[in-house]
Amino acid sequence: MTEKTGETARENAEYRCEQCEALMKLRAGDLIPTCPKCGFDTFDIYNPRVPQPELNPDQTRDAAEGQFEAPQPSRH
Secondary structure (H helix, E strand, C coil), X not given: CEEECCCECCCCEEEEECCCXXXXXXXXXXXXXXXXXXXXXXXXXXXXXXXXXXXXXXCEEECCCCEEECCCCCCC
16 A cells, blocks of 8 residues: 555554655654655555565666666667
């Protein structure tokens, strides 16, 4: 379930930005701020028990989609 900036945190947890995946610790009852790293406004509750896929050095992750893709070749 996603949480939005301005809502009240439902539990003591680490909340993960859905765009840049930055983590911030919040307590139940805290107001959820915008992401301090990228300014995005949507979070999920981070669960370290759920394995996170690892990226190869030549992959990037679209955090909003959770999709993996190889970088596009640069055109000069």
